[in-house]
Amino acid sequence: MNIPDTKLPRIIVIGGGFAGISFIKKLKGVNVQIVLFDRHNYHTFQPLLYQVSTGGLEPDSIAYPLRKIFRKHTDFHFRMAEVEHINTKENIISTTVGSLPYDYLVIATGTRTNYFGNENIANNSMPMKTVPQALNIRSLILQNIEDADRATTESERLRYLNFVIAGAGPTGVELAGALAEFRKGILENDYPELEEEDMEVHLIEGQDRVLPPMSEQVSKKAHRFLEKLGVQIHLNTLISDYDGTTVTTKDGKTYKTATFIWAAGVTGAPISGIKAEALVERANRYKVDQFNKIEGFDNIYALGDIALMSTKDFPKGHPQVAQPAIQQGDRLGKNFKKMLKGEKMEPFKYFDKGSMATVGRNKAVVDLGNLHFGGAIAWFMWMFVHLWFLVGFRNRVVTFFNWTYNYINFDKAARLIIRPFKRI
CATH class of the missing domain: 3.50.50.60 (FAD/NAD(P)-binding domain)
Structure with a gap:
């Protein structure tokens, strides 16, 4: 080397x-x-991957070249x-x-x-840990809606318009909210022959509430926000299988879907x-x-x-x-x-700065110690924090512009099938 x-x-x-x-x-x-x-030759801002997967942001808004981050460091070397x-x-x-x-x-x-040893789910579901995976989800979502628009039978159309997400942690909640807003803001305008109510978003969680790592107060608020957006929430439900067409739960329920996103664990x-x-x-x-x-x-x-x-x-x-x-x-x-320098090291002490998740437009939840926020105030807090921690001034500007455009126009501009997804 x-x-x-x-x-x-x-x-x-x-x-x-x-x-x-x-x-x-x-x-x-x-x-x-x-x-x-x-x-990869770039750093990924993973908290915003869901926005790439749902057409809210382009991938270069949340990725930044690693060599560029450290270009002013002496004797630094990068190898992909x-x-x-x-x-x-x-x-x-x-x-x-x-x-x-x-x-x-x-x-x-x-x-x-983490697929917990289930090979069918590993082979047929859509994970979202990297930029390429987020782009695959974006392509699949848009491809399935296009397929629904030209479907010849009702069952086929409904399967393409049925979106199932496993895991109601921050990633699952944010994905579900973004998909629900896609239905309300874009489906009726771009696809007039499709009925808004035909597109369903199912959020499946094995525990007894959404956002299990966060407080019960914000969990209840997030649950209400999701239901107002039309997300169907299934708690205390474990998934046993997905064969590419049908999600099966351990209590025997089934969901016909062409889009099954796995956000149930790492x-x-x-x-x-x-x-x-x-x-x-x-x-x-x-x-x-x-x-x-x-x-x-x-x-x-x-x-x-x-x-x-x-x-x-x-x-x-x-x-x-x-x-x-x-x-x-x-x-x-x-x-x-x-x-x-031969000096004594200091032990690590974690300072908990709180937790947050966004559900949709003007809808977010925040835990800050004993303080709990929900709604528009939490949403603005969420935006500020995520913009602050994005790497690169350009990324902050582009992301802020996209969010402003989406907010004013109820639109997601990045809904492009640049690289069609084909399961290998």
């Missing part, structure tokens, strides 16, 4: 998500060599590759573009979709080579101490969704969302500065 040799400490970072970026930013100007590996194995004895990683030794290794690989994305005892098998997350060091290693760290740091407040690890990843990356970067 053509990475320049160096006498400086070499830090390899695996993953250009929130945690990896936050960590590297803190090391700007520090006398080290940093090598970042990622399967997948890390396949870690040789912890010799301190070498093996990737799809070659091998490279390290002095320190930081794993920030995030999560992947699992960590570990890399082979780390000893099994350092991994919490059920969650696929590395056990880390209060300094994010993987148990049993002196020079390997894990950040964000892949790290499980057990504390009094979070015995099962911190939530697998952006804020813990950003804060852990920030603290580890500061600790590396201290460590390289």
Whole structure:
């Protein structure tokens, strides 16, 4: 691998998500060599993937080139590759573009979709963890509506217009709300031969309420918002199968659909080579101490969704969302500065800045400690926070313009089938 040799400490970072970026930013100007590996050459702002999948934003509004983020860093190197194995004895990683030794290794690989061992669902449903997957969903949604417009039988038309989402966490709730608004704002204008009431949005959740990680107060508000939009919510319902045409639940109910989106869970994305005892098998997350060091290693760290740091407040690890990843990356970067100077490192302490989810136009919910908001105020708070954390000034401007246009015109301008989806 053509990475320049160096006498400086070499830090390899695996993953250009929130945690990896936050960590590297803190090391700007520090006398080290940093090598970042990622399967994509861009950072994805995952909280807004659902807007790409429903035509609200173009993908370049929520993605930003990794090389551009760190262009002012000295001795920074990026390679678009997948890390396949870690040789912890010799301190070498093996990737799809070659091998490279390290002095320190930081794993920030995030999560992947969890299908809980159901191969039919894995093969036939639509996940939404990456930009390509979001574009696949966008294409499939629009293709199915086009197919419904020319369907020759009622059953065929209704199957194309039936949208089923598994999982009522923030992703599922936001997707369901966006699809319901698509029906109200676009279907009758663009497809006059289709009836608005024929398009159904089903949100299926295994627990007893929507947004289970959030407070009961905002959960109830989100439930009401979704019902007002016409979303059909099915609680305490577990999905057992999807064969490409029919969703089947464990209590025997069936839903004929050509669009089944799986947002029902994630699992960590570990890399082979780390000893099994350092991994919490059920969650696929590395056990880390209060300094994010993987148990049993002196020079390997894990950040964000892949790290499980057990504390009094979070015995099962911190939530697998952006804020813990950003804060852990920030603290580890500061600790590396201290460590390289021979100073004592500081333990990580998570500051919970709250949780939020949007349901639709003027409809969002926010938890801020003991404060709970819902409606237009929460919606504006949600927009401000997401704009603030988007990477790149251009992305913030373009996203704000798109949201303003959509708000004024009740329209989603990015409903283009650029790359038709075909299931392999």
